[in-house]
Amino acid sequence: xxxxxxxxxxAGRLSEPEAQAFEDYCLANPEFARxxxxxxxxxAGIAQVARGSTAEFVRAPHPLQWTLxxxxxxxxxxxxxxxxxxxxxxxxxxxxxxxxxxxxxxGPSLRLALVRGSDTAPTLPPGLVRVEIVGLFxxxxxxxxxxxxxxxNKKIDTVATLNxxxxxxxxxxxxxxxxxxxxxxxxxxxxxxxASGEEALDFGFVKF
Amino acid sequence: xxxxxxxxxxxxxxxxxxxxxxxxxxxxxxxLRVLLRRRTGxxxxxxxxxxxxxxxxxxxxxxxxxxxxxxxxAAFAAQTARNLAIASLRxxxxxxxxxxxxxxxxxxxxxxxxxxxxxxxxxxxxVRALLRELPQPRDRLMLKRFYLDDHDKELICQxxxxxxxxxxxxxxxxxxxxxxxxxxxxxxxxxxxxxxx
Numbered sequence: 001x002x003x004x005x006x007x008x009x010x011a012g013r014l015s016e017p018e019a020q021a022f023e024d025y026c027l028a029n030p031e032f033a034r035x036x037x038x039x040x041x042x043x044a045g046i047a048q049v050a051r052g053s054t055a056e057f058v059r060a061p062h063p064l065q066w067t068l069x070x071x072x073x074x075x076x077x078x079x080x081x082x083x084x085x086x087x088x089x090x091x092x093x094x095x096x097x098x099x100x101x102x103x104x105x106x107g108p109s110l111r112l113a114l115v116r117g118s119d120t121a122p123t124l125p126p127g128l129v130r131v132e133i134v135g136l137f138x139x140x141x142x143x144x145x146x147x148x149x150x151x152x153n154k155k156i157d158t159v160a161t162l163n164x165x166x167x168x169x170x171x172x173x174x175x176x177x178x179x180x181x182x183x184x185x186x187x188x189x190x191x192x193x194x195a196s197g198e199e200a201l202d203f204g205f206v207k208f
Numbered sequence: 209x210x211x212x213x214x215x216x217x218x219x220x221x222x223x224x225x226x227x228x229x230x231x232x233x234x235x236x237x238x239x240l241r242v243l244l245r246r247r248t249g250x251x252x253x254x255x256x257x258x259x260x261x262x263x264x265x266x267x268x269x270x271x272x273x274x275x276x277x278x279x280x281x282a283a284f285a286a287q288t289a290r291n292l293a294i295a296s297l298r299x300x301x302x303x304x305x306x307x308x309x310x311x312x313x314x315x316x317x318x319x320x321x322x323x324x325x326x327x328x329x330x331x332x333x334x335v336r337a338l339l340r341e342l343p344q345p346r347d348r349l350m351l352k353r354f355y356l357d358d359h360d361k362e363l364i365c366q367x368x369x370x371x372x373x374x375x376x377x378x379x380x381x382x383x384x385x386x387x388x389x390x391x392x393x394x395x396x397x398x399x400x401x402x403x404x405x
Binding site for chain 1: 237242331332336352382387
């Protein structure tokens, strides 16, 4: 497979059977697939940059933009440092949300998975609930789990946070939620891989 | 890292080997991202969902009943991804044609819905960094013509008075630098699904 074929695929110039054969080859060759993905991302990134204006393609950015960007970055760093060093700024309520050990559990349980198109959120049963979060996890890394209450005015109130959680397997991470301490309403469990820039995954549920 | 054949992966996952599940994700995730990126119209969030869903389906299938021909595990994963993409597209089309108040609201808000699509912000940031670094305005214009305007190489070479060799060299340099920027900033491993890479 050569670069020209990658270009044709990314530009959408291959017929459907050709494109499918190309994709099958990618599935069997991860390193080649990564090369293709960089090409896709370059094209997508250029399209995104050009969405507002194509000025960046024809002239250099104004020096003032650099100054403003540097100032904004510095401000972000200061805010992040304040957040990290001020324990009061973090929502911690371990009695509501707790780590689960790997032992069998006889109490109530709930399984949360990302189900696209589902209009109904699962219900949290009463008691100490073993919540299994189904997703793809890197077993060599730690995750933070935040329990958010979703208010009617779309405000998000973090009621508990749990850091340094190890996934139970590549496809599940388990925590315990004390349902009795939660008010009725919609909630979301936000799971994020620590020490990474990855976006968090949200798993919604309802407490009645 | 070595590529483990589908038959061996299938057997080990069926036997409960967790490391084989991680290996399956490592092997198939890049290809699935390529396949699904083409089918999700720039919706980065949907792309991530579908890659995740595909891998979960494949792993659960291998843990349970297995697949008919384990040697064709990659083809099975690819077809599962295609089916999920088609189902997702159908669902979107249905939502567009439903005449109810919710759909009407969505239609009325169509400009916002475009903005709500989760984009590949990291790629855009890397492109901006790349454009800032390119000393020649001609090189920036060349990228625009090639990737955005979809012009043929020949046409671009004529317009910018470039030889084909110079064009290929500049393009190759830009690609390499783009990849380097993503890697330097950690964006290359940013996706949740880039496990064990």
